[in-house]
Amino acid sequence: MAGTILVLNGPNLNLLGEREPAIYGSTTLADIEAMCRAEADATGHAIDFRQTNSEAEMVDWIQQGRKGLAGIVINPAAFSYAGYPVLDALKLVDCPVVEVHISNIHRREEDWRKDTIISQAVTGTISGLGATGYALAVRYLAGR
Numbered sequence: 001m002a003g004t005i006l007v008l009n010g011p012n013l014n015l016l017g018e019r020e021p022a023i024y025g026s027t028t029l030a031d032i033e034a035m036c037r038a039e040a041d042a043t044g045h046a047i048d049f050r051q052t053n054s055e056a057e058m059v060d061w062i063q064q065g066r067k068g069l070a071g072i073v074i075n076p077a078a079f080s081y082a083g084y085p086v087l088d089a090l091k092l093v094d095c096p097v098v099e100v101h102i103s104n105i106h107r108r109e110e111d112w113r114k115d116t117i118i119s120q121a122v123t124g125t126i127s128g129l130g131a132t133g134y135a136l137a138v139r140y141l142a143g144r
């Protein structure tokens with residue numbers, strides 16, 4: 001096994017595909033997990049795919065993964081805007097981190113969605129490419 005890529009999803013993303021398809025598409029989180037696994041299989045990487053509505057749980061998972069991972073993909077969802085404990089935890093990891101947003105947060109109507117604090121601690125960001133953004137992030141991390 002070439003290494004493990006941890007894919008983390010923040011609050012409400014468990015309901016993806018159930019509402020607001022014009023913004024988020026109709027892909028479910030299970031579909032996205034399958035896409036990530038297919039991408040990782042090509043290079044012999046493993047995927048550890050998780051979703052939580054709890055900030056404490058998100059911080060615990062990042063801390064547990066701070067050493068030895070091939071990379072982290074994170075869609076922080078609304079933790080993007082006030083999730084300072086998540087930001088601090090990401091600053092402690094020793095692997096590359098890609099922040100993914102399904103929608104283009106810079107084109108959203110609400111101004112507060114544009115300013116993600118999490119970007120301060122990540123290697124790069126993908127925003128607005130739908131579910132494909134996750135697969136591209138996995139491909140990038142698997143190729144490093």
Ligand code: CA2
Nearest residue numbers: 012015016019024077078101102103113
């Ligand atoms: O575009 C993204 O991926 C977001 O990170 C999704 C977050 C939102 O707060 C960010 O501004 C952008 C959460 C979306 C809520 O989850 C959904 C649940 C069900 C159906 C659609 C979305």
